[in-house]
Amino acid sequence: MPPEQPLVEINEAVRSYGRGAGAITALGSLDLRLHRGEFVVIVGPSGSGKSTLLRLVSGFEHTTSGTVALDGRPPVPGRDVGVVFQQPRLxxxxxxxxxxxxxxxxxxxxxxxxxxxxxxxxxxxxxxxxxxxxxxxxxxxxxxxxxxxxxxxxRPSLLLLDEPFAALDALTRERLQEDLRSLTDGAEQGAVFVTHSVDEAVFLATRVIVLSDRPGQVTLDLPVPLPRTGCSADELRGSAEFARLRGEVSTAVRDTLNIPV
Ligand SMILES: Nc1ncnc2c1ncn2[C@@H]1O[C@H](COP(=O)(O)OP(=O)(O)O)[C@@H](O)[C@H]1O
Ligand SMILES: [Mg+2]
Incomplete structure (x- = not known):
């Protein structure tokens, strides 16, 4: 049987803005494969190219070099992907x-x-x-x-969420995390969710990716094998496994920021 085609396949993607001496490389070179059913959460410092990455995957922007494919084709903006921003924009x-x-x-x-x-x-x-x-x-x-x-x-094949809960109060944010976790449970589609919160990342993800400071590159790619059903949110957040994963992601984030431990 041929190997399953990834839902998202990013090969050596670089995105630069501007030209010449003033050019900024926002992202790359980045390689990433995302398979159906994965809920990938990206954590990284401000300016590490997280929003740029989502725009490339949504098809609203193009790579400067390298390729981005959704289901084996270039993504069609506004059709293949559903996007949620920090502000609801209704x-x-x-x-x-x-x-x-x-x-x-x-x-x-x-x-x-x-x-x-x-x-x-x-x-x-x-x-x-x-x-x-x-x-x-x-x-x-x-x-x-x-x-x-x-x-x-x-009914997009992929959901992209760019710090969607960052402007909400803590309790509302937890409720939304819990509901998002169950509403995407068992979904045929995948999701890519960007956050600054390590707790949020470990709670939601099936896989956490930490990006380095600009230009963004993957410094940690960690599977999160926490149960998706049959376990309350409180049990999950209080579990030893949750603490272990949170510690691992925190260390990687601190390393990208060069903060002494
Ligand atoms: N349209 C643009 N023109 C010029 N520079 C940009 C543009 N979009 C993003 N950048 C720059 O690219 C870098 C990454 O930006 P961004 O993807 O928004 O980071 P993040 O979402 O991780 O905070 C930043 O340095 C930002 O200033
Ligand atoms: Mg951003």
């Missing part, structure tokens, strides 16, 4: 349903099929009750849930 004048309708229309879902798909998406992100509310009537955490639902609207 249409503020629309209701939650209106925001999801716009995403479903964009994804080519027929008008008569949209209400059922909308309900399914809201259910999936734990927001069954708020479809008729306006964006300003719901909390920041709920807005970010809508942003996740919107990213899932086109």
């Amino acid at each position: 249409f503020p004048w629309r209701t939650v349903n209106g925001n999801l309708d716009a995403a479903l229309r964009w994804a080519g879902v027929r008008r008569q099929d949209r209400p059922a798909r909308r309900a399914e998406l809201l259910e999936r992100v734990g927001l069954a009750e708020v479809g008729d509310r306006h964006v300003w009537e719901i909390s920041g955490g709920q807005q970010q849930r809508v942003a996740i639902a919107r990213a899932l609207a086109g």
Whole structure:
């Protein structure tokens, strides 16, 4: 049997901005393969090229050299990939349903099929009750849930999340982590999630990648063999295995920042 084709395959990807003496190499050279079902979390210092990497994978930007492939092809921006940013970036004048309708229309879902798909998406992100509310009537955490639902609207093969919980208070952030962990559990798709939080990384990931300071390169690629089901969030966060993994990631992050231990 041929080996399974990676969902994402990045080969010697370099991304530079500008030309000549003023050019900045934001990323690379980077090699990365991501397989179906993986939830990859990327941790790295500011400016290490994390957002650049996500833009390359989404197809919104191109490599300066090297290649990025999704399912063996160059990614088509806005079609193959669902993206969630730090700010929800919803249409503020629309209701939650209106925001999801716009995403479903964009994804080519027929008008008569949209209400059922909308309900399914809201259910999936734990927001069954708020479809008729306006964006300003719901909390920041709920807005970010809508942003996740919107990213899932086109049934993308890959979900990209760029520090999506960084602006939320600690308790809301933990709830969202728990829900994101279970809603992507067993998903056919993969996810790439960027964060500064080592705890968040170990909690969510099936694999953590630490990037070095600019230009970003992989300094740690660590499988996270924590159970995805049958274990409460508190048990997980309190487990010895969680502490061990957190320690390993923290050390790698500190090394990239050259902070003495
Ligand atoms: N469009 C751009 N033009 C010029 N420089 C950029 C651009 N985008 C990013 N950079 C630079 O590339 C580096 C990596 O940026 P970024 O990917 O945003 O890092 P991170 O998300 O890890 O903080 C930074 O030094 C940043 O200033
Ligand atoms: Mg960034």
